[in-house]
Amino acid sequence: MSDQTETKFSVLCSLFTWIQRSKSSSKKRSKFRKFLDNFCKSTDDFFAAIRLILPSLDRERGTYGLKESVLSTCLIDALGVSRESEDALRLINWRKGGAKTGANAGNFSLVAIELLQRRQGMASGGLTIKELNRLLDRLASSENRTEKTLVLSELIKGTNAQEMKWIVMIILKDLKLGVSEKSIFHEFHPDAEDLFNVTCDLKLVCEKLKDRNQRHKRQDIEVGKAVRPQLALRVGNATTAWKKLHGKEVVVECKFDGDRIQIHKNGSEIHFFSRNFLDHPEYEHGMSNIIMQNILADRCILDGEMLVWDTSNNRFADFGSNQEIAKAAREGLDSDRQLCYTSVIHQSLKERHEILRKVVKPLKGRLEILIPNGGLNAQCPSGEPYWSRIAYNVEEVERFFKATIENRVVYAFSKSGSTTSSRDEGIVLKDLNSKWEPSDRSGKWLKLKPDYVRAGSDLDVLIIGGYYGSGRRGGEVAQFLVGLAEGSAPNTYPRRFISFCRVGTGLSDDELDALVTKLKPYFRKNEYPKKTPSYYEVTNSSKERPDVWIESPEKSIILSITSDIRTIRSEVFAAPYSLRFPRIDRVRYDKPWHECLDVQCKNFFVWVTHTRNFLLLSFRFSEGEKRLNNGLMTSN
Template identity: 35%
Template structure:
């Protein structure tokens, strides 16, 4: 750790935590030390070994803290500045940064004056294109290789400096001061090394990729840290309340204006309800399709927190004088209720039809303002605190008795979730069928004796049942795969997501469709082995999608694939989803909500996929819902778990065809302009000169290497004229200018 006699850097923080007076540990420790620790953790094998490294880092921090604050044991300085950088995905005190990989790529290109067609610029902009190395798909690693010869060898910032910069970026993004955001990034770039930039990028993207889970970090920090975080969702509170490892948290308290992770419903079989409810009576509630939201009230101050503890008080109203909800409900609270915490669902309500609207439609409940007949409505189903009385440890039936004493229902603004008493499986089936008829999301079954346990799902006493959990209950859609997207992380060598399309009915009956409309993007429902099979099946048919010159048969709007496949070379997949929603992202004008791939339809040819006409009929008949029938009491095949994903990564590198895998040219320096601006493609090479070595030689000469020849390719090189090379010669002249074979051998001399 750094010595304590270094001078702290003063900066203003926008974080929620109270700034300690005087020097802090974070103001003394160089940011590069934290980055070095993260590098070691990333390279270490095994979770136990990684946790041991973190434990050692934490102990050194605490030793330094003890020495620094020996004369002030009551200091508020703690581990929070480091914790919020180690677990950026759990950060709640800072607002959004408004920065994505593409934004940073353009920033680096601009700052360093990189030509847009330069190799480094293309690396940054096309960081997801797979290469022979594992860094493919990881923008931070790609940026490191581009920046390592352009940044200072050693940075000069402390951990506090970096946090202050992130505070500034978040604040300026919130106030739409983009120039100041860029200035903060520039200052960081001038004062950090490439390795620090790599970890800064991961922190700002909130993807650390060190192989150390939040449970491991919190558990190592303090035995009660995870429990406290689950209740408060505040890293600041965890670090301040549990700063000493010897002090145990006797009672995790739910308090006003401190958000907590809500209690959740366990996914369950209808056949298991009676057993899980201990063969006693239970409650059935309507499962509304809204946003889970806590309402905290104290006097005329109101706060609203989402399931992940994001603060939306600014949207719904911090006082009776502002927001889309608070002004309409402030007078509904009983006079003797000074403070309370409610749990419920924030929904969109149509005042004309007097019905809730699916959140899958084209609106965001958090930014909704009263427009025509649509308004914000809060549907309450639980209460955790009334005045000074905490209710979380009391049974549900007792908590529900408090609700009528807290507020008076206002139709369309603040209501109680409908519930009924039940005791049998048949009553559960009846309630689920009613939900299907009303186009509702499903039902929730609750044990009347259940206490409120934050962040608890399994064994909570709450069961959620949706139509899609029942096998063969949902309509299935036969869609055609027309596009693909490269994955990230360990899937970076795979096409991991697929663009599916609908066929436009041909004008003459009996003809095959010639035009296809983009419809949805699917990336779940299959195992890793199935994904490998899909990649192998389509490997030789993928083509790069050119946004400037797209294939005429495939019509897209905002969502465009990275690769595409001709319809006759593709196959139909069976897809399930919860409903069909309006969307301008896809050419169909609608898309699927929560799509998942069920299986490949080997029994159907490509031209037998669903049509736009069939989709529109289905959408109108069921008002967008995809539930095909009622549940029967005898239905017991319930889909309760996701299929286990294969975890073996050893087979992944062979999944993407070699023509899409380029040599890693990160370290190659240009020494000649002989091939400047020329695009070359090497199909194969003699054993004496491996393909990747030749590709590096091309880069040295200023050329660009592609794995698939296209209209801009200068020449294609091959040592042997095999079938693949012959196919290139047969390509239309308009596409390839009429290639002629060039043997590699003369070039080697």
């Protein structure tokens, strides 16, 4: 076909179905190649199809603002179905199992098909790829649910249920085809992945590489276009890291716990790109003047870490406070916390360090450079380890790692009972003679993190609720809401439990099945907004709210959990603090329900102090500035 308007979306759906069912990677790639050869004859054809095949990489279209919870109600309204009907409730509660939910519980698109099949014909409505893209553009630009519902209604009229299934998956940006982005790029053009890595522009890739037989000269990075960042390969210990970099000149650096941001300066034009190549204009008010005044190069790209600097405590603030401070700066509000950027292609890392010295004027708490000789190191208080240094042997790497994780912890209870700690989450080792390569994770950079360090004593928590899973765990409880006991009178059992965190990983399938089987007789449906069981203190945040409660603490089971080293002040859960990335260490069938940790007792304080250098159970609140960790420069 020569005209894209004649290519029906049903053709693409047939391709999706065939690829999803095939088990052979080579056959999947071959089928995709045949589709391109037969149905894509122009640049517009290529882009129209590939943006649907790789929806998560399409930045021409804005975000839809539709996750499963909102999408379900919009689909129900688009079909004109009562939200109280059995079909509607099945879609709204798509994760939940039970006699009436069917075999597809946990798979949103398949549950949606059940609803759509009863109301759509089997024949295709003839929607073309071009028409679909136009409607998806409208869906993304719609400003409210009413407008989105109208667009979905048009889509339903032009498709059948099978086609709508794939449209739903495109909207959710997860086609589950079992074929990698790398394979799709390679079949389209041998140079497609490289070009996308340095431009993050799917449309440009389709425009420049429409002839698969014509090789494309490797393109340099361009100021103003997001670049996929260089990545660090994770290693388990310092010895492994040193072996991988054997014979290299190595620098070790703190791994800051902030947001990876590229700052693009092109004269007076400044962009702030995330690692997902989205521009973040909310940083402009807090950082643009700093960049203009302190970056001497007219055109450059800085690749680093955006953090928050607490000027009152002279330290970096908690993870997750960037957006709050950016908003305060935008609204002109005073704060002793400010955005701070810490900074690190054709030249080696050692040469880029020297360029940073020449073109960046560091400003304490606002713009910092991370280099082994000077930069942020010059501000280290006496007795504290440097943020960056040259390492000459594995022993020096191990000492730096230990000092970074342990010695930077400041564990000091304030009058309010809060604690503080630094913003480190491990270390990064880099080959000083390596060049900066977009999306490279070949081992030129290595990261070492103490994420799951075992505490000296157990953190035993009580299961108080459960969440239904998705995919193969659909229809069954797969995660748990856990709580800590509220203080009780001596020689009495606790009668109230405070929500602490949500946890689901760490158990094998068999262990999880056994636990759920024991608890299932005591699951009680959460009928929010009806009253929460009196045993439990919760926030009723949508992120906390479980699908089922344990009917009574006496019927529940204790879990021993562990966590990574970073913790957060909790707004989602009723406890004043929570864990980041908790996981189950073991199920404590040997412990009675009332022996879980008491949030107010001495044992909990002992657990915190014993693990303060590792699990950082911090009650801190402070915020500040953003920093760039690895300056990436282009010539003027």
